[in-house]
Amino acid sequence: MTNMALFAEHQVRADLARLLLAAVEASGRTRCDIARDAQIHKDALRRVLTGERSASLGEALRILAASGVTPQAHILLFLVSSGDHAIAWLQSDLAQFFEDFTGELPSALERVLGNQVHNVRPRWAKGTAHRVARLLSDHIDELERRDALLGDGFASGQGGHHG
Structure with a gap:
C-alpha cells in the first residue's frame, strides 16, 4: 500500500526543490543564466529552489536541462526512487x-x-x-x-x- 504522506504537497515541493537546487549549484552556471535558459523568471526560480513555490513538471524539466543534467532521468529517479538517488547521480554517466x-x-x-x-x-x-x-x-x-x-x-x- 502506498504511503500517502509521501505525497503531501509540502514534502514533494521540498524534495523537488532540494533536487533542483543541487542541480543548479552543481552546474557552475549563474541562476540568472539558468532562469533565462529555463524560460522562468529569476524570482520564480528563486522561490522554486527554496521550496516556496511548486515547479510545474515542464519547469522542473527545463531547470534540470538548463543545469546540464539529464532531465528525464532525474525526474524518473525522483519519482520512483528518492530525491537522494537523483541528487547522487547528478552529472554522472549512470544518470545518462x-x-x-x-x-x-x-x-x-x-x-x-x-x-x-x-x-x-x-x-x-x-x-x-x-x-x-x-x-x-x-x-x-x-x-x-x-x-x-x-x-x-x-x-x-x-x-x-x-x-
Whole structure:
C-alpha cells in the first residue's frame, strides 16, 4: 500500500526543490543564466529552489536541462526512487545510462516479448531489476578483462619493438 504522506504537497515541493537546487549549484552556471535558459523568471526560480513555490513538471524539466543534467532521468529517479538517488547521480554517466535505458525499455519489452508482454507480472519486477544489474555488472567485468588483455598485449608488443 502506498504511503500517502509521501505525497503531501509540502514534502514533494521540498524534495523537488532540494533536487533542483543541487542541480543548479552543481552546474557552475549563474541562476540568472539558468532562469533565462529555463524560460522562468529569476524570482520564480528563486522561490522554486527554496521550496516556496511548486515547479510545474515542464519547469522542473527545463531547470534540470538548463543545469546540464539529464532531465528525464532525474525526474524518473525522483519519482520512483528518492530525491537522494537523483541528487547522487547528478552529472554522472549512470544518470545518462538510466535515461537511455528507461527510454528504450518500453519498446524493447514490446519487441522482445511480443505477445508475451501481457503475461508480465508485477511481482517479477524486483527480481528482474536485480538480474539486469547483475548482467550489467558481468558486462562491465568482461569489458575490463578485455581492456586488461589488450593493454597487456599492447605493452608486450611495444616492448618487443624496443628490446
